[in-house]
Amino acid sequence: MERKRADLIADAIEELILDGTFDDGDRLDEVQLAERFNVSRTPIREALQRLILSGLVEQLPRRGVFVRQPGPVELIEMFEVMAELEAVCARLAASRISDAALAQLRAINERCRTATEAQDADGNYDQNDLFHATLYAQTGNAFLEQECLRLQRRLRPFRRLQLRWRGRMAQSVAEHDAILAAIEAGDGDQAGNLLRQHVAVQGEKFHRLMSSLKPAAE
Amino acid sequence: MERKRADLIADAIEELILDGTFDDGDRLDEVQLAERFNVSRTPIREALQRLILSGLVEQLPRRGVFVRQPGPVELIEMFEVMAELEAVCARLAASRISDAALAQLRAINERCRTATEAQDADGNYDQNDLFHATLYAQTGNAFLEQECLRLQRRLRPFRRLQLRWRGRMAQSVAEHDAILAAIEAGDGDQAGNLLRQHVAVQGEKFHRLMSSLKPAAE
């Protein structure tokens, strides 16, 4: 249901940024991209606009658009917002979730557990995202759901990094268990606090990862 | 610091939508807009893209872009998210705010009170927005601040409506007082709950306004 060429290109460029083909600070040359995708500059410019609005790149007037990877500070901030948003989701979902959806969440977390035991990082990753997305849907607030999905998507590449932490996957599954228990008990505040911690720890781990890397770079 | 013509046009079109020149469901004709602003279709299309991304208009592929005012349900949802976001702001600000900023908030609320006593709805409205924006800035989280400002901006025209409620302005000032007291006491949870209620009541009042208008329209 993609709309037009420009949308496909936007996704493609986003992919190129996220997988490191374009690095932080790189200028995205319109004509280069145009010949790379075999289109004119027009759809390229439309695609870039989308990326500008999403915050992935920055535009300096009359200068061009530049890749703008969030710095450590901004990342911490984004993780904090994500943690708070998810806490809201958990609290709302605790009073609004259906039995069917609760069962579904349990099933997803079981697949998380299976993937963890099989040391399947990719499987764990996918099911983990699905777990959270399913929870968003159970807030009964479609707007909130969309906002959460937007931020989740933005943080995806960074979340992926911290999966490498030893024992993190198993810990994550256990935290999901606790969150589910709180939701099932209808304790929204407890569910919210648990989920906030669950997400915030990702930000902290990421922060420590960054700190351990930065000194070497500078 | 506007970037180019397209940005000015985007703001102008947004204004035209918000002030009712373009109604819900209207198609925004590129050529009409082009001659209205005395530019070619290119900057118009760029401007429309911005509005599409912001959610103010909707694009049907190969059909055009249409004004898409949020329905009652979506509005309720947006107010709920705003309330939760502001609650987070209050909670965070309670532990991070500076004395200077706290004094500033008090000053702003005093101007709110003055405006209220003078029956100055516009003044109250402006100071009220400033009060909330100042609070966002005190979360120490620039990303959160930006997200809040974005949503605040989106809800602005609807918030304005509920100012007409008799006694609402005075009530609002009183609620600000209570929120400030909680922040000053460092009670983040209390401040959050108060602010959530403070914003949520706007959504509810708006809902009731909509309900009282809709039956006549259908």
Added chain:
DNA sequence: AAATCCATTCTTGTATACAAAGAATTTGAC
């Protein structure tokens, strides 16, 4: 030799021309 100014060139921003996809209208057949 260094700095500044001017010119050239490169890149973005805008206009226009072209193509393709829907929508609408008209014409033909039943």
Added chain:
DNA sequence: GTCAAATTCTTTGTATACAAGAATGGATTT
């Protein structure tokens, strides 16, 4: 007279041409 199909016409999406602003390089001057 009505329904359907085809053609035309409108409108979006894309390409290209043009204009204006910024960067870079060289030359000249101090």
